[in-house]
Amino acid sequence: MTEHHRDRIDQSLIALRRIxxxxxxYERDLAQAAGLTSAQLRVLQLVGTSGSSTPKALxxxxxxxxxxxxxxxxxxxxxxxxKRVPSIADRRQTNVVITEEGRSRxxxxxxxxxxxxxxAFAKLADWEQAQxxxxxxxxxxxxxxxxxxxxxxxxxxxxxxVRASD
Amino acid sequence: MTEHHRDRIDQSLIALRRIxxxxxxYERDLAQAAGLTSAQLRVLQLVGTSGSSTPKALxxxxxxxxxxxxxxxxxxxxxxxxKRVPSIADRRQTNVVITEEGRSRxxxxxxxxxxxxxxAFAKLADWEQAQxxxxxxxxxxxxxxxxxxxxxxxxxxxxxxVRASD
DNA sequence: ATGTAATACTTCGTTTAGCGAACAAAATGG
DNA sequence: CCATTTTGTTCGCTAAACGAAGTATTACAT
Numbered sequence: 309m310t311e312h313h314r315d316r317i318d319q320s321l322i323a324l325r326r327i328x329x330x331x332x333x334y335e336r337d338l339a340q341a342a343g344l345t346s347a348q349l350r351v352l353q354l355v356g357t358s359g360s361s362t363p364k365a366l367x368x369x370x371x372x373x374x375x376x377x378x379x380x381x382x383x384x385x386x387x388x389x390x391k392r393v394p395s396i397a398d399r400r401q402t403n404v405v406i407t408e409e410g411r412s413r414x415x416x417x418x419x420x421x422x423x424x425x426x427x428a429f430a431k432l433a434d435w436e437q438a439q440x441x442x443x444x445x446x447x448x449x450x451x452x453x454x455x456x457x458x459x460x461x462x463x464x465x466x467x468x469x470v471r472a473s474d
Numbered sequence: 475m476t477e478h479h480r481d482r483i484d485q486s487l488i489a490l491r492r493i494x495x496x497x498x499x500y501e502r503d504l505a506q507a508a509g510l511t512s513a514q515l516r517v518l519q520l521v522g523t524s525g526s527s528t529p530k531a532l533x534x535x536x537x538x539x540x541x542x543x544x545x546x547x548x549x550x551x552x553x554x555x556x557k558r559v560p561s562i563a564d565r566r567q568t569n570v571v572i573t574e575e576g577r578s579r580x581x582x583x584x585x586x587x588x589x590x591x592x593x594a595f596a597k598l599a600d601w602e603q604a605q606x607x608x609x610x611x612x613x614x615x616x617x618x619x620x621x622x623x624x625x626x627x628x629x630x631x632x633x634x635x636v637r638a639s640d
Numbered sequence: 641a642t643g644t645a646a647t648a649c650t651t652c653g654t655t656t657a658g659c660g661a662a663c664a665a666a667a668t669g670g
Numbered sequence: 671c672c673a674t675t676t677t678g679t680t681c682g683c684t685a686a687a688c689g690a691a692g693t694a695t696t697a698c699a700t
Binding site for chain 1: 676677678681687692693
């Protein structure tokens, strides 16, 4: 592997970390401004876009256990953002439904990414936008591929081997 | 704003969310495999790359309060990963220094992004790598610009106005 | 030089997020 | 009809994070 390849890996990792960090920090500020925590806001947004969802679905979408969802929904229920409606089709299930109060709160608390991103994106030239979308989708595919490697933890040695593999 | 512009914004936001989610989920798994929590690992990595850092610096880099850093450093000290060394130049300051134990732990716990990313990145064609780096750096600049907008919270109306602004 | 302000860090008490284990209720498949 | 699986909740616990208050230490203004 040549030097500029290694440089590019480092550069893109640094850029990705900046993206992660900026979003994370901003998400906290935003949720606080909306009077919710970021985890609660994420749940509210998920319920809001679909109109209704089950704890099981929320759990797998967010990547947390159902027990955690129960606690988050409890808090949103206590604040009147959301209500639990027993499912008729399957009586094990509970539908988490957004309320009017919840909807209007969502209006005041737009998505963290949207706020930062949309304004800047609109300023880019057409070809830049197209390229950006293509690149982001490629990175996303790279990262959330379910089977990048069977082993959950790669040792440093293996990583260096990959990096040296040309 | 034409339809395909709006589509592109949506597509890129979706891609960014996939990136964020994949990294977040993976970070948890990885830290657990390394016997540390992800917050502790982040501190250890920061201290490890610079060799030594102050709580104040860690605090602003990570975007948390100093009280939080104190607690995290306490835990790393208890596990012998890191030690506190009083600063000589400024006696208010404490240097957090990585130990041998900490270094070797870092070897076993590579960065969450690295693991997922490096393998896939190496497989891309040269021109794709170059384009990816350029795009990622552009997004990062867009997101962590300190002055995207003076107002901390943008209302939905304003966002829609931006999206309709051409 | 001396008093005041700012900085660096810690301690303490509290809230939130998240997990695993144990459980009840309902659905599914023999 | 019975065993198994799925769905959701409760409980007890750990970790992360915050703000407020407190202690040193340094910087600054007069």
